[in-house]
Amino acid sequence: MFPWLEIGGWLGSALIVLSLTQARVLRFRWLNLTGSLVATAYNAILGIWPFVAMNAAISLINTYWLWRLNRERHDAAVYEVVEVAPDDAYLLHVLRTHAADIATFAPRFAPVPEPGEERSAFLVQRGDETVGVVEVRDAGDGGGVVELDWVTKRFRDFTPGEFVHRRSGIFAAKGFDRVVVPQAGGSDRAYLRGVGFRPEGSAWVRDVVAGAEG
Structure with missing residues (x-):
């Protein structure tokens, strides 16, 4: 395995773990999204498709919530x-x-x-x-x-x-x-x-x- 690839895998895992320590909902979503995108790419390169599917799904969920939170941040109806x-x-x-x-x-x-x-x-x-x-x-x-x-x-x-x-x-x-x-x-x-x-x-x-x- 290339060293940069292993570093990328560890980085993705570290970002996901770090996101779970965040009290701020927006910061949690951004860190979790970044980590899950890195993990998706890492597992796709290695051909570990179940983890590709899982992390891709997590990325989509985070993207949805980031879109929704930012859309609602100035909404008086919310x-x-x-x-x-x-x-x-x-x-x-x-x-x-x-x-x-x-x-x-x-x-x-x-x-x-x-x-x-x-x-x-x-x-x-x-x-x-x-x-x-x-x-x-x-x-x-x-x-x-x-x-x-x-x-x-x-x-x-x-x-x-x-x-x-x-x-x-x-x-x-x-x-x-x-x-x-x-x-x-x-x-x-x-x-x-x-x-x-x-x-x-x-x-x-x-x-x-x-x-x-x-």
Whole structure:
């Protein structure tokens, strides 16, 4: 056997095993697809047809799910925004369950609002699965300050928070004329631009227009 062929076989196996360690659904699918394609080619060269058929089928399944996930990533019919009270029991359960992960993105976020603090909370649902949480504090001057815009690890390659920000009516109903993100890291800026925010100094601001969507 040629050394490069054996290396290719090991590489395909390694990618498939690595894919199974991924929490992110999109990353899992891409790694698994790449590994199964390599394995298909490797087994075809060796003439091991049962494994060719199996890996080819896995490749087709991964291709389908990648197409479907990317097609649905901006589809408001797939993701639903559910407003809940800031002290809602289920919301607090989600925040407690993912507290360590949330702290890495919003270390100053407090799940329970301070006395007198007005806060709006939104769950982003994909079917019966909660894939994101957005919480916005009323700053008292027509501005809403985003305290949390968090996505679960499975859907971190997507931007489900956009379904909250794209529905301007949600914030207009709260009396906001703008929504502010006090600071944003480099990886968040493309997302914020994509949902209509603009930079103002170190902050990012999105104007709220009553009755407007998008």
